[in-house]
Structure formats: C-alpha cells, structure tokens
Amino acid sequence: MTRQHVSVTVNGEVREADVEPRLLLVHLLRDVFGLTGTHVGCDTSNCGACTVHVNGMSAKSCTMLAVQADGAEIRTIEGMASGATLHPLQQGFWDQHGLQCGFCTPGMIMQSAWLLARNPDPSEDEIRDGISGNLCRCTGYVNIVKAIQQAAAELRAAEAAPDASGTPAAAS
Amino acid sequence: MIPAAVDYVRPADLGEALRILKEREGEAKVLSGGYSLLPLLKLRLAQPAILVDLQAIGGLDGISRTDDDIRIGGRATHRRILEDEGLAAVLPIMRDAAGGIGDPQIRNWGTIGGSVAHADPSADWPAVLQAVRASIVLRSADGERVVPARGFFIDTFQTGIEPAEMLTEIRIPLPAPKSGSAYQKLERRAGDFSTVGAAALLTLGADGRIAEVGVGLTAVADAPFAATHAEDALRGARPGDELFREAAAAASRQSRPADDAHGPAEYKRAMVTEMTFRALRAALGRALA
C-alpha cells in the first residue's frame, strides 16, 4: 500500500511523517514521534490509556488512524506541563496520590483535562461519569476523583484571578 | 491488534466520495467517527481495500429542524446529539440514548450514521430510530433514496444500504403535541453494550388516550426491531401501569434474544418487559409534563 504524508501539530509543534494508512494514531505518536507517554492498554477502546486530544476533543488514539488525524491539533500528556510548572491536573494527581503504577495516568489526565474544559465545576458523579472510559486497576478511583476536584478548584481560581502570577494554562 | 493494510482517501466533497464508492464498489468502506469500524479492522474482521473518510465533507454533521422533521446529519456525533438542547426539548429520547452510548471519548467521535450503518445488533440508535419512525437518507452517485428505519435493519451487521451508498442523514418526524419519548438501557457496567434497550414514543390524543406510539428494542433479536405487538396493544388505549405491563409483555413475546454473556434468553425476555415498561412510563411522564 502506498504511504501517505501526515502533518499534525503535536503539543504546539508541527510534526510530519510518511506512514502506512493503517498506522494507528497511537503508534504514530509513540513509535514515530517517540512520545511514549500515551499508552496502549486494551486495543478495543475500553481502557482509555491511549487518550489524547484531537482538535480539542478527547479521543482514544488506538481507535483512530494516523491519517485521520492529518491536519489536526493533537495534545498529549507531554504537552501538559509548561516547563517546570505542572498542569493543575498533574499536580492534583501527585498531591492526592491519584496514581500507583502510573500506566493509566496519562490517559486519565488527558480525559480529565477535556472534562474540566467543558465542565469546570463537576460534581463527583459527573467526574466519575467523565472518566468512565478510562480504567484504573490500582487506585479504586477514590484519589483520582480527589485529584480532579483539586485541579478543578485550582483552575477555577486561576480563571477568577487571571493576573495572578504562575497562572496555569487553562485545560483544553 | 493491528489492522491489515488498507488505502485511505479523504474526499473534499460528497460527490467525490460517492464517485469513489461507486468506482470501488464492494471494496471501499466509509469511515465516519471510526469507533465501530476501527475495532473491526484491528480484529481483522473487516479488511476493505480502501477507507473513504468523510471528515472533510461539509454539511453532514448538523442538526436542523424543518416544519415537519428533525434532520440529523450522518456525521453528527453522539456528543453533538447529547448536547443539543433544542433536540432534547422535542425528542428527549435522543439525549437518553446518546448519553448511554459507550463512554465520553466514544461519544466525542462516534457518529449516529456510523452506528446505524454498522448495525450492531446491540446498538442503541437503531431501536430509537424505529420507535420514532425515522427515515434514513441514502445517497449514491446515482441519486438519493429515503427509506424508513423500520425495515432497514435486516440482520446482524446487515442493513438496506447498498455497497455504493452512503448514509447522509436521519430524518425524524416532529412529534405531535402531547408526545413523550424515552430510552431505557440495561447494561452490565458503564460503557457496555446494551443487555436490553427499549425505546418508546407516546403521543396522547385530546381524549387522553394513546393516539400514536412507537416502541423499538435492541439486543434481543438478530437485529433491532419495532415491537409492533406492543404498539398494537397500546394504540387507542388509556395509558397506565397495567396497560404498560401488558404491552411490555407483548414486546417481550415478540423478542428473540440469544443466550450470551449478557445473560440467558429467559433473563433478557424478562428484561424486555421491564425496560419497555420503564420506557413507556418515562415517555408518558414526559408527554404529560
């Protein structure tokens, strides 16, 4: 099969590659671009470990072809922190012990970021529903919920006081 | 799980897409959101020669309203349907169903047209569209045809779409005043396919009796179907729990579930009764609201 040219903006940077059309987006990110923070857990779009943002929408990158993402803006876990400053969700997961083995964590953080972008003040039920496409085997979700709540509060506070120093970028 | 080799094309307009479907008839597969198709490709249960990605084609993902009907583009995502306030106001069943499909990421990308064309026997939209008596717009290079949702779902993964056709739009008649609709899904766990899904649309007449009714069921036959025996029991009758129980039992008798991991057929038949009853009750509540 002919290879096709793919150009995507990943975490703000234009990346290009010639790929087989069947190449999965997750393999473009991991194997071609070396962004191994995005993981594969189930292959059947159940576990959400491969969650990234494509044009601002959370997507399971194991269930999307790289060529489908041609021209898209992609954000991965590697694009969440700005330098030494963690994204509030990253900070929340650390502070609240929202991870153990860490394998589901990047997908969980990316899905949470999408959730908070659309619903800055979610209830616990809304958080749990919002991450229902992301499986965690270690934490029992308790501290993940707390981590998202912490980040939501911080992001809302930052929104309310946009001039405060060290304001984190809004999740999107 | 790795897909087999395949070609990919992203046509810029509908005409080009339909031309490719005609030229590569039988070996091309339409790619919409991908959440039904990609798993099949990865399991190598489907090995088309070429994928025709619709994402660049404008005008296929909107939700609009005419004097007679609601028109939902085939590429409208479950998310878009879920969050459309106007649609939820007239057809709350659409929000019920969209909110229970897959998980948040799947709802972001999966489309109603993709789900309907894929025709999983446990999918939610086919039951809903039969309950609300939707029509399905099919386009090909040779023209357009509009077919009723009832009769469209022939068998497991089989619909009335011809190989060179594409599903472009769903049309749902605007419910009459004093109508209510609801979808009830029984699932083993969040994000699961339905064990049983029951869709109901009720329209009350001036006399308070049921003037028109639609009931659709999924996951309890080789293909989702309209529970016509239940509808016959309901039409013209005065709504109430007793009637709903009888009608739900009729729906159960019309179902043909299989034993599988979701449960034995006997359980599913009982659940058809329960979910149909709950859907009718919820629909009535909304009709009276």
Place this chain on the structure above:
Amino acid sequence: MTAETELQTTPEVGGMGHSKKRKEDPRFIRGQGEYIEDVVLPNMVWMDIVRSPYAHAKIKSIDASEALAMPGVLAVITGKDLEKAGLHWMPTLAGDKQMVLPVDTVMYQAQEVAAVVAETRYQAADAIQAVYVDYEPLPVLLDPFEAMQPDAQVLRPDRGPDKQNNHIWHWESGDRAATDAALAASDKVVPIDVYIPRIHVASIETCGCIADFDPVRGHLDFHVTSQAPHVYRTVISLVSGVPESNIRVKTHDIGGGFGGKVPVYPGYVCAIVASLTLGRPVKWIEDRSENLQADSFARDYHVHAELGLTDDGTITGLRVKTLADHGYSDAAADPSAFPAGLFNVITGSYQMPQAFVEVDGAYTNKPPGGVAYRCSFRVTEAVQTIEQLVDLAAREVGMDPAAFRMKNFIRKDQFPYHTPTGWDYDSGDYHAALQKALDMIGYDDLRKEQAEKRARGELMGIGISSFTEIVGAGPSHTFDLIGIKMFDSAEIRVHPTGSAIIRIGVQTQGQGHETTFAQIVAEELGIPMDKVKVEYGDTDTAPYGLGTYASRSTPTAGAAASVASRKIREKARLIAAHLLEAAPDDLEWTNGKFTVKGSPDRSKTIAEIAFAAYTNHPQGMEAGLEATDYYDPPNLTFPFGSYICVVDIDKATGQVKVRRFVAVDDCGNIINPMIVDGQIHGGLTMGFAPALYESITYDELGNNQAGTFMDYLIPTAVETPRWELEKTITPSPHHPIGAKGVGESATVGAPPAIVNAVVDALSHLGVRTIDIPMTPQKIWAILHEKGVA
C-alpha cells in the same frame, strides 16, 4: 478516631507515619515513565505469536513458507525447532512443566503455536496470518470433576507411568481424624459449597519483553515486565545454559502486576530463542486478548466446607475439601511446599479447636495457572469460604453475624495463636476492628432499616467480613521458590555528603517502593527521605531477592531495609564515638543523631558521621558507611480487618448496588498512611470486581468467553463504591518496624462482605449462598425461582 503510627521523625525527614508524596510520581504524571513498550533498542525487531483456535487438537503440520516470504519476516519458530534444542518444554514454578511451543498437541484455546519475527510489529502481525497450521481437533475436557474420573481421557500422557490420570497432586493440612471426631460430636454441622471462579489480574499494562542477546559478548540483556527479576534470571540460566553472570534482567516501570507478572511465559522464551538465533534485540508485547486468554489465571477453586457448632454458637471444627482446576499445567506461583498456597489459613479469625483441609489439583483444557490475583497464595479462596460459612452458621443458630463473630474470634490475649493447620498468628485485636466497623456504619440502625424494607418487599442486605491475611513469605525453614529460600534483601550505602542509596530485592509495580523504602531508611537513620534514592529491578546491581507479590515487600525487604539501616547505625555509633571522644555505649540515638548521654550539646548528626566515614574514620576501621541485609523472616505476618457492606437490590433487574462499604484495616505499623489508603482503595476495588463483574468462562469447545475488555468487565469509576476507610494498629511483634504488609488485604477481605450482604438481602427467601460474580442475571434467576421477580 483514626489510629496513627507514632511519629519519630519530622516531616522534613519523613520517616514512618508521614504521608509523603511519592518520589516516583513526577515521571509518571509527565508521561515520562519508562514501561517495557517504551523501550527501543538499536536494531530491534518484533515478535508476534500464532495461537491455536482449538482448545485441544493435534498439530498435523505447520506451513510457514508463505510467512517467511513476506516482507520483513526474519524467522518463524515452531515447537519442532525448539525440540532440537530441548527447549519445547519449560519448568513451571510449581514443579510441573509447560510447553513453550507445542510439538504435536495444543492444550487450550489461544495457546502459542509458533512465533514470527519481523522487522516491524505490523509486518509480524501480517505474517502470523500467513502461518498455516493443520489441526485435528480432539475432545475437550473442561470440567475438573470430570477430569478426576477414572475413565477420563488423560491430558498429560507425558507424565510418568504411575501418573496416567489428570490428578496433579493431593495436599492436606490438619488432623483428619480429630476433625472428623470434632464434627461428629458437634450439635450442628453447617455445609457450604463455594465456587470461586477463574479470573484474570488484567493489569492495564499487558506483559512484554525485549530479549537482547549479544553474540559477541555472549551476554543476554532481558528487559521484561517481571515481579521477580532475580528468579527470572536464575530460571533463564537454568533453561538456556547461559551463565547467570551473563544474564541481566531489567524490569523498567511496570504497569501493574497483581501476580500476573510472576510466571515466566512461553512468549518470553520464544523471544530469547529468537534473539539467540538472530543476534538482534527481539521485542514482544502481548495484546489484551493474548493477555486475557493465555496468561496465568487466578482462583478456579471448587470448595466444599463444613463447620461444626454447638447449639450456643461455638465453633468446634472445620473440614474442607477442594478441587483446584489448574488448566493443562500447574503453573501456579506458590512456594514449593504449598501446592495450594496458604489456603489452610482457612480457619480464619476464629478460635478453631480442630480443622482439616485437603485440596486436589486437576488438569483441564484451559490455560495453565494459577497465580494470585492481588492475593497471598490462595488466601482469598480461604477467606471467602470461611467468611461465608461463618455468616451461614450464625444464621442457622439464630445469631446475628456480628455477635457470632465476636463470640468466636480469637481474643487479643490469645496471641500468638497457634492454628490447627499449623500457623502461628503473630498479633491481632479482632474484636476492636469489628467494633469500629460496626460503629462507623451504624449497624443497629441498618438492621432496623432492613427490617422495615423487608416488610415493604424491598431487598437490602448487610454483609460482614472479618478476615485474617497471611503475608510476608517467608521463613526459610518452610518457604522457597524453585529451591530458593524466600528471604529478601536490602543494600544501603550512605554517601560522604549524607545522602544515600538503597537497593532492594523486591520490585514495585505501583506500590510506591521508591517512597516507602526511603521512609524506612529515614526512620532508621534520620536521613531525609528526599535524599534516599531507591533502586530495584536490575539484577546486575540489586541484591538477590524473590520479588514483590503476596504482600511480601514490607514484611521481608522492608525488614531488611530496617536491619541494614541498623547495621549502619552501629558503625555510625563507633564513628560518632571517635568524633565525640566518648565511649560508644555512652551515646544515645535520638532524632537522627548520636548524643553523649547527659550532654545534649555534644552530638553528631548522621550527615556529619557519614562525612567522617570517608574523611576521618577511626584508624583500623574500614572506610565507608554501608550495609547489606538478607532478611529471613522468623514468621509470617497476619494483617486483618473487618469490612461491612450494605447493598440494595433492584428486584426487577437483579442489579446489586453497593450503597456503603466500610473497611477497618489493621496492617500493623504504617510507613506511609497515604500509600496504605491507596493500597486499600485499590484492593477493595479488586475485591469488588470479581464479586460482581469479572470472571472467565469457557464455552463447550473451550473458547474463552471474556477475551477482551468488552466482556472482561473491569469496574469503572461509575460502579466502584465510595470506600470508607479506618484503621486499628496492632504492630507485628517480630517485624523490626512492626509492619505487616497491606497490598492485598482488601482484595482478600472484600468479596465475602459483598457476598454476605447479597445473601443477607435474600436470606428470608431461603438463599444460603450465591457464587460470584453475582451478576444481575444470576440474582434475577434466584428471585424468579423464588417467585419474587
């Protein structure tokens, strides 16, 4: 009131009892963890595996010619190829053997049949479809009871002439005659049958490896998702003949283990053979279906148990007979002397005058196993049985299940308690833990609510589980894996500027060792935990250890870390005495420094002592400040707890909703309360999961019915209950820091609480027991049969 471990250090030092944030997290939250699939080596190629569609079949022929002609394909390895080198079978940890690749017969659906190596993973995936295997299907044997019949087909004719049957082993524990007599003399004998189904650990990361053999150096680097890297190194050396000095096993970050990453899988051996053949690094990452269909399973125990009672509700004895379904090979990861693991801890938390336990292992046409599923060697099976049986017994003598437990619990003053199956429980206060749980949940009010609801026809149930765990394998007089004693190790070096490195023989898969082991060193030496680097998972540098499973890290390597620290402290005392010009015995160790007794201004901190150890050590003393300890635990540790669960049942659909779940745990002294709570949250969820959702079943042809996450139902955040935790603290008397281990307690303790709650909700209908998973269809069928639904 929360029980807390008394703090001996400041938060800055961060010793025991401090909820320090985890040191490993910065890389994980940035997506910079390094899991096996992230590792890319120069010149690396990919392996994929051809698997059997049949559960039992003869292999008539394998034609790989088309695959070998495909682009990028480098090799196809079959059982016949391996047979030439004697590598077609390999030993299991349980003393059985299993096929690496079959020469003539496949024994379960999805068994490895051939390995294909290609330049890319996509090419390898294409090529496995072009390997044509001609099978002749054979009758499948799936039921272990059928397998034990004398006329059953013999699945493993390779065993000796005296073993031409499907009976793997018989194991028993306790006094049969005395137990028979005790039960015969009882007023009442309450029987129960419990089937604990086959489940899968399903860590979110699957298993994988990279075998990297360098033919020039004759050296094998084996990168792998292993919970026990040193054991792997020894096994690989024994199987391959490569000297152990030329093998390095490296684990990287591991995305969850739960027991599933203890066994050596056939794919690993295939990758090693491929690398030995090709002289290139060979990577194999299994996909989820391979993981669920072929990796070691857990449980699959058919238990029949009887509890003897007096009329006043006093337990007199326990008799247990169990059939264990091991699939076609016993690939359990149990200590050598324990083919049924520690299942004989089944006497539980109760004063048990007599007990007798027997277990038989059987072969069937299913994948080999079994491993633990976040459980210390078959303890979950034991706890579920005794806790269900105790509830049932209470009901049959007309007692409340809480009162029945309180009456029969081992009392605090009876520890150490010797059980009739031979264990010596180290410490416990079972009454306090249950009382705390009863108070937390408002037990009496719930019973009133239940009575009111039952009168209205609503179904609500309350279930208790008061479990005793047994962890920390184990003492060398009893415990070994493939002959290697189950000690564990720590090696600590304090650097001149006062920071330190500790290397340990255990292997984190998310438990937080980089944090908790630093805290142990901080506790013992006063070095701030931030300045203690923790290393593991590289057999070239870490001291030999048996790895992490069965909640053994803290009881074994944690003790080693403590003892090694104390060895360092004793040397530090001599250096401090030298610096302070005082007699060693005149120094006392407080707050991270040695002080001359009675002269609080004359002291040396550990940092000052460390500097002196390299710059100004006493003449005649070795320079440096380091120590190693291989800790041989004198006993196991026995964590315990009481859990109470409240469920509501939808009569129409059979759906069970866990309304509340209170967990009071006692794991002895606590190193990091935040991490302990996290372990309990996760453990509870992995107890909840098989109680209501997860199981692996087979159709009549032996096809796995839960081969993807679409059907293997791991709970999401939506279903998972909002756990309510509390603690009591009863230190282990024999562990240096009084800790017991906690990683698996909740998985062991939770299922019977949920089962007992559901049975309690239905008990008035005559329901005595329900096998897990308690799916809606199963509950509905019961209600339907009873005329309720």
